[in-house]
Amino acid sequence: MAKQGREYGGALDQLLELTMLLSADMERGLGELGLTGPRTHLLWVVHHQGPSTQRVLADALGVSARNITGLVDALVDTGFVTREPHPTDRRATLVSLTKHGATVMTQMAADHAELAEGLFGGLGPRQFGAFVTTMTTVLDELRRRVEEAR
Amino acid sequence: MAKQGREYGGALDQLLELTMLLSADMERGLGELGLTGPRTHLLWVVHHQGPSTQRVLADALGVSARNITGLVDALVDTGFVTREPHPTDRRATLVSLTKHGATVMTQMAADHAELAEGLFGGLGPRQFGAFVTTMTTVLDELRRRVEEAR
DNA sequence: CTACATAGTGAAGTATCATCACGATATGGC
């Protein structure tokens, strides 16, 4: 109960540092494919949710709808996605992965798992479980605080 | 030992989500002060390390030296830092916090601690200790992997 | 059919990054 502020701050600092390193590691090698952070994020959403309208992508990425246009443009130019008319709503377009895009995202998911194995593989089951449990608690608390700040 | 890939992936996803929420929460309210992410990061470095040359700041922020010029320009304009000639190296300039900058950063450190209290305050000492220990292990492993990838 | 909401884009602007070139200054070897 009597944990000191400095202890907390150190934990937060480490979380932030881990974050930055994670981002750097995840983005390594994507530049050669022309995949920047937001573009990769967009591909990730399409990979997980299937063909999506740009409105949906804007909400998923947390940016304005206007911004999605340019991201999709770039991904169409580099052959990762296609734009097709929405079957029922003629205002909307559906963004889908091309074969190339699907291949790249499948590989990325594999790399993702391999990175996780490298990170957590050295931990015993109990350590790993405690880590995930605590992280989940912290995440829930943070999400609650973020929500109530709106 | 036989943890599954999906477990790992979930932990990583949560880490990334926590990251994003943390960033959003940390930046809340800074916009009113004209403090964007990189500018805040720069202030943070100066606050912790004292007056620094732009070269040092570039390395600390992980961006090109050229980029620091504009960030410092903006922070000088808004009164957070000053540029002074380096006492011994006439090529270099020293970036220091103004009184205003120091006040803001002290407040930010307090907010930081308060956020951490909100996040970790609900955890028992044992949970908290296990979390920090495991996070440190993961962080070290990640740092090792990032280093060897260079 | 009219009023209003929504999907996507053009125009214009801002912030953060990069590389290349350059002048000013340090520094080490002679």
Added chain:
DNA sequence: GCCATATCGTGATGATACTTCACTATGTAG
């Protein structure tokens, strides 16, 4: 002292990612 070389900061230029406002085309509710 002198010269080659490295380093510090910045001007010029461009890419990427974001914004808001205005607009067209389309859907939807009354």
